[in-house]
Amino acid sequence: MKKIKAILIGAGLRGQTYTDYALDHPDQLEIVAVAEPIEDRRNYIKEKHHLDEAMCFEDYKPLLDLGKIADVAIICTMDRDHYEPAMRAIELKYDLLLEKPIAPTAKECADIRDAADRNGVQIIVCHVLRYTPFYMTLKKVLDDGLVGRIMSIDAIENVGNVHQSHSFVRGNWGNSQKSSFMLLQKCCHDMDILQWLVGEKCVNVSSFGKLSYFTKENKPEGAPSRCIEGCPAKDCYYNAVKLYLEDEKNDWFRCAATKKTAPTNEDVKEALEKGPYGRCVFDCDNDVVDHQVVNLEFADDTTISFTMSAFNKGGRDIKIMGTKGEIVGDMSQSKIEFYDFAARTWREIPVEAFDENVGHGGGDEGIMRDFIAYLNGEYTGKSIADIDISCENHMIVFAAEQARLQKQVVNLEEFKKSL
Numbered sequence: 001m002k003k004i005k006a007i008l009i010g011a012g013l014r015g016q017t018y019t020d021y022a023l024d025h026p027d028q029l030e031i032v033a034v035a036e037p038i039e040d041r042r043n044y045i046k047e048k049h050h051l052d053e054a055m056c057f058e059d060y061k062p063l064l065d066l067g068k069i070a071d072v073a074i075i076c077t078m079d080r081d082h083y084e085p086a087m088r089a090i091e092l093k094y095d096l097l098l099e100k101p102i103a104p105t106a107k108e109c110a111d112i113r114d115a116a117d118r119n120g121v122q123i124i125v126c127h128v129l130r131y132t133p134f135y136m137t138l139k140k141v142l143d144d145g146l147v148g149r150i151m152s153i154d155a156i157e158n159v160g161n162v163h164q165s166h167s168f169v170r171g172n173w174g175n176s177q178k179s180s181f182m183l184l185q186k187c188c189h190d191m192d193i194l195q196w197l198v199g200e201k202c203v204n205v206s207s208f209g210k211l212s213y214f215t216k217e218n219k220p221e222g223a224p225s226r227c228i229e230g231c232p233a234k235d236c237y238y239n240a241v242k243l244y245l246e247d248e249k250n251d252w253f254r255c256a257a258t259k260k261t262a263p264t265n266e267d268v269k270e271a272l273e274k275g276p277y278g279r280c281v282f283d284c285d286n287d288v289v290d291h292q293v294v295n296l297e298f299a300d301d302t303t304i305s306f307t308m309s310a311f312n313k314g315g316r317d318i319k320i321m322g323t324k325g326e327i328v329g330d331m332s333q334s335k336i337e338f339y340d341f342a343a344r345t346w347r348e349i350p351v352e353a354f355d356e357n358v359g360h361g362g363g364d365e366g367i368m369r370d371f372i373a374y375l376n377g378e379y380t381g382k383s384i385a386d387i388d389i390s391c392e393n394h395m396i397v398f399a400a401e402q403a404r405l406q407k408q409v410v411n412l413e414e415f416k417k418s419l
Ligand SMILES: NC(=O)c1ccc[n+]([C@@H]2O[C@H](COP(=O)([O-])OP(=O)(O)OC[C@H]3O[C@@H](n4cnc5c(N)ncnc54)[C@H](O)[C@@H]3O)[C@@H](O)[C@H]2O)c1
Pocket: 009, 010, 011, 012, 013, 014, 015, 035, 036, 037, 038, 041, 058, 059, 060, 061, 076, 077, 078, 079, 080, 081, 099, 100, 101, 126, 127, 128, 172, 185, 360
C-alpha cells in the first residue's frame, strides 16, 4: 500500500484526531504541512509530525499557494470555513478528507460536488458513523436480509444534555449564523446513515422542532451571566465551574474551552472568565433547536421517524422493523439484538470489539483506515461514500430544515429542482 501524504487545514479537535492516525500508522499516512492560526495547535502538529517551520502556516491560503504538495488535503476548519479551502484545494487536484457538513448551504454543497466531478478528485466526507463496528454490522445484516424487507425505522440521536450545553449552547455550534443549523451540523450523520441502511432514495420529509429550554426565560433567578461569578442555582447541571474547572479529566471540554492542547487550571479559569464556555447556558447567543423530529418516506415505502433531543444521557438508539423480524440497537453499548419472527426469540448479533478510547465508537480511526485503502484502490468495504452520495444525503437535511421552518411536507425532487 502506498503511503498517503497529507496537508492539514484547521488543527482543532477534529484535525488533531485524524492526523494522530499518522502517528500510529506512519507507513500509511504522513502529514507534510499544517495551516492553523492558533499557535498552540499549530505547534502541536508541527512537533508531533516533525514539520519544518516553513511547512507551518497561520492560514490555508499561503499553504495552497504552494500548489499541490501532497496527495490529500484534510479540511477540518469550522462549518462556514469549509467551502473556500475545499474549492481551492479541488482546483489544485487534491483529494479531500472533508469534515461535515460539506458546507452550510445546499448550493455550496452542490458546487463542491460539481467541482470534484469536474476535476476528477475524490472527496470523502467525515461521516464517521459509517466506519463504526456498530453501524457496519447493522449494514451487513440488513443487506444479508436478516429482517427481510425493511418497513419502518425509529432512530434517536440522544445528544446528551451536557453535550448539548457544551457544543450547541455555549460552544462553536450554538449560533447557526456562526456555524450551521442543528440538523445539518449534528444530524447530517443520521440522515446519511439512515439512507445508507435503507439503500433507497428518500422522497418526502417533514419536520418539527424548536429551541425551547436553553433560553433566557429559563434563567434561574439571580443567576449571573457567568457561572464563575457565583451562581445561586447550586444544583444546576450546567455549572461551568463544575464541568470545566473541577472535572479535570474532561480533556474534550477543557481543550475546546481554552483552545489549548494541554490546558492548566489557570487557562481554564481564564476561559470561564472571558470566553464563551463560561456563560450561563440560559444567557447565550444560541439559536439552534434543542429537540427536533424528522419523518422520512423512501421510494420503496420504508418510513423513518427520527428524533434529535438534548434531554437524555447521550448515545444513539435504533429500532429497525422488517417483514422477518425486528432489530434493536444501542450504539453507546455497541449492542444489537434481533427478534426473529420464525423462532419467536431474541438473540444478540455480535458486534466486532473496538477500542473504547478511540473516538466516535471506532469511527474516527475507521474512516482513516478505509480512506487510505480507498485511495490505494484496495478498499472492499461498504462504508465509503463518494461526494455524490454525501451531497445527496445532505439534501435530505436541507429539505428537512425547510420542512421545519415552513411547516410543510417537502418533496426531495422538487426541493432539488428549486435550488
Ligand atoms: N465528523 C464528526 O463527527 C465531527 C465531530 C465534531 C465536529 N465536526 C466538524 O469538524 C469541523 C471542525 O470542528 P472542531 O471541533 O475541530 O473545531 P475547532 O474549532 O476545534 O477547529 C477548527 C480549527 O480551524 C482553525 N482555522 C480557522 N481559520 C482557519 C484558516 N483560515 N486556516 C486554517 N485553519 C483555520 C481554527 O483556528 C480551529 O483551530 C466542524 O465543521 C465540525 O462541524 C465533525
